[in-house]
Amino acid sequence: MKRLTVGLGDRSYAIHVGEGILNGLGREASALNLPRRVVVVTNTVVAPLYLEQVQSSLQGAGFAVESIVVQDGEAFKNAATLDQIYTALLEKRCDRKTTIVALGGGVIGDMAGYAAATYLRGVPFIQVPTTVLSQVDSSVGGKTAINHPLGKNMIGAFYQPRLVLIDVATLDTLDARNFSAGIAEVIKYGVIADAAFFDWLEERAEGLKALDHQTLIETVLRCCAIKADIVAQDETEQSVRAFLNYGHTFGHAIEQLSGYGTVLHGEAVAVGMTVAAQLSHQMSLCTAADVERIVRLIQRCGLSTLIPDFSLDAYLNAMMRDKKVADGALRVVLNHGIGQCDVYTLTQPRELFAAALQACRTV
Numbered sequence: 001m002k003r004l005t006v007g008l009g010d011r012s013y014a015i016h017v018g019e020g021i022l023n024g025l026g027r028e029a030s031a032l033n034l035p036r037r038v039v040v041v042t043n044t045v046v047a048p049l050y051l052e053q054v055q056s057s058l059q060g061a062g063f064a065v066e067s068i069v070v071q072d073g074e075a076f077k078n079a080a081t082l083d084q085i086y087t088a089l090l091e092k093r094c095d096r097k098t099t100i101v102a103l104g105g106g107v108i109g110d111m112a113g114y115a116a117a118t119y120l121r122g123v124p125f126i127q128v129p130t131t132v133l134s135q136v137d138s139s140v141g142g143k144t145a146i147n148h149p150l151g152k153n154m155i156g157a158f159y160q161p162r163l164v165l166i167d168v169a170t171l172d173t174l175d176a177r178n179f180s181a182g183i184a185e186v187i188k189y190g191v192i193a194d195a196a197f198f199d200w201l202e203e204r205a206e207g208l209k210a211l212d213h214q215t216l217i218e219t220v221l222r223c224c225a226i227k228a229d230i231v232a233q234d235e236t237e238q239s240v241r242a243f244l245n246y247g248h249t250f251g252h253a254i255e256q257l258s259g260y261g262t263v264l265h266g267e268a269v270a271v272g273m274t275v276a277a278q279l280s281h282q283m284s285l286c287t288a289a290d291v292e293r294i295v296r297l298i299q300r301c302g303l304s305t306l307i308p309d310f311s312l313d314a315y316l317n318a319m320m321r322d323k324k325v326a327d328g329a330l331r332v333v334l335n336h337g338i339g340q341c342d343v344y345t346l347t348q349p350r351e352l353f354a355a356a357l358q359a360c361r362t363v
Contacts, residue, residue, distance in 0.1 A: 002217065004224055006140065007232040008160060015140060015164040015224050019213045022053055022167040025101075025128060026061030032162055034124055035097040038063045041085060041112035042103040043072040046130055049173050054103055054128065063099075066092055070111075075261035077107045077147045079155075085115045099124045099162075105131035105178070106138035106265065110156070113144030117159030127161045130170040132182025133266050136189070136223035137244075139164050141231040147260055151321040152252040158236050166224075168216040180302035181266025183208060184247070187297055188273060189223045192246045193230075195339030197222050202293070205300045242324060242343050246333040247273030253318035257310045270303040271360075278356040280334040283344070290338050307360055315357075316349060 001018035016028060029038075038058050042051055047069045055065045068088045070081050089098075100123060102112035109127055116125035127139040145156025171179065186208075190198030200222075201208070207215040227244065234241040251272030254263055277294045280286040295305055316330075324331040330349045335341045346352055 002221055004221065004228055006160070006228045008235060011160050013160060013162055013164065015166065015228065017166045017168070017217055017220050017224065019169050019217065020167065021165065022050065022128070022170065023057050025054055025126075025165055026057040026059070026063060028163055028165060029058065029063065029099070029101075029126060030061040034099045034126075034162060036063050037094070037097060038065045038099045038101055039089065039092065039094060040065060040067045040101045040103050041070070041108060041115065042067065043070055043108055045072040046104045046108070050103060050130065050170060054101065058101075070108075072107075073261045074107055074147070074255070074265065075259075077111055077260065079146060082111055082115060082146050085111065086119060089115070089119055094119070094123075096120050096123055099126065101126045101128060102139075102161075103128045103130065104134070105129065106134040109134050109139050110143070110145050110153070113142070113159055113161065114146060114156055117144055117157040122159070124162045125159075127164040129164070129166055131174055132171060132179055133185050134182075135166045135168070135171070135220050136182065137185040137227065139166070140224050140227045141241075142235070150256070151318075152255055152260070154321070154323070160235075164224075166220055168213055168220060171216060172211060176302070178264065178266075179211075180209075181264040181270075183301040184266035184270040184273065184298065184303055186219055186223055187294070187301065188244075188246050188269065189226050191273065191277075191294060191335050191338055192243050192333070192341040193226050193339065194222070195337070197226075198293075198297070198338050202297055205297065209302065243333055243341050245324065246335065246341055247271075247276050249319050249322045249324065249330075249332050250275045250315065252322065253315050254308055254310075256318050257314055258308060263308065267303060270298045271305055271307055274298065274305040274360050275307070275353070275356050276332065276334055278359045279332065279352055280336070281359075282352060282355055283334065285334055286337050290335070293338065294335075305360065307357060312350065312354055312357065315353065319349075
């Protein structure tokens with residue numbers, strides 16, 4: 001097992017990464033002196049696979065454990081499901097001496113984390129991510145949220161977990177589509193922050209797709225290390241944390257226009273990164289060869305770069321509700337070559353996006 005730390009002073013916490021470490025959850029939670037009552041929040045897909053194992057580990061360490069099981073999928077990441085979680089917590093008479101464990105992918109992590117942030121004005125929680133996307137990205141950093149029909153992740157809070165425990169063996173039960181979707185976030189880290197990691201991914205793409213556990217551990221560790229460093233610098237996204245939204249402005253627009261859950265988050269981000277790379281090329285921030293490498297790696301990892309057929313006006317309207325919009329101006333993250341990026345305000349977004357979308361459709 002490898003360990004990283006998210007450095008946030010007295011709110012710092014560990015990220016444990018390994019293979020077959022799920023049974024150690026109870027021991028690690030006990031070492032943190034957390035409340036001895038635990039509620040595991042999970043979904044209908046993950047519960048039959050890992051809930052019993054997690055409960056057994058926690059009970060073995062002396063915790064009293066209950067569970068809340070909600071429906072699976074982005075379509076259920078909303079106020080109705082959040083209210084279902086609140087209702088169950090109230091019916092179980094959970095008090096402030098309750099720890100919430102999020103067992104599942106990014107949807108569960110975001111919703112259980114937001115419930116923990118707001119139930120009785122805050123109870124401790126632990127992230128146990130079981131998808132590529134949640135292991136390399138969403139379980140770290142304390143972003144919690146639900147979706148709104150008019151925008152993704154528009155209602156939420158920054159609320160850090162007390163522990164993140166990542167067992168890559170749980171990815172063995174992940175379906176191929178969700179696995180590939182998660183790799184989009186992996187590629188993102190190489191593009192925005194680490195050219196050597198991007199090179200490594202080009203060499204190891206087949207190993208990733210084959211679910212080689214050592215390759216997965218190295219991948220998760222590298223992504224989490226980059227994110228932990230960024231979060232330690234800028235917890236509430238006032239500056240460099242915005243870099244993590246590379247590909248997300250257009251990607252979130254795809255998700256919202258398609259109907260949440262129709263296009264998976266990572267699938268939308270893959271297309272969003274393709275568009276962002278083309279925008280970067282138009283603004284002379286990267287070369288055509290850089291764009292080609294990004295697109296080729298996305299496609300090698302089983303992801304499409306085809307743009308859903310919505311109008312330019314529909315995309316622009318959706319993007320103007322993005323969280324990075326400031327003073328009515330659209331701001332996007334664009335790559336400088338491969339390995340660096342920055343946030344740019346687009347003064348003429350219509351013209352730029354029209355040209356970028358046309359370029360993407362000819363790739």
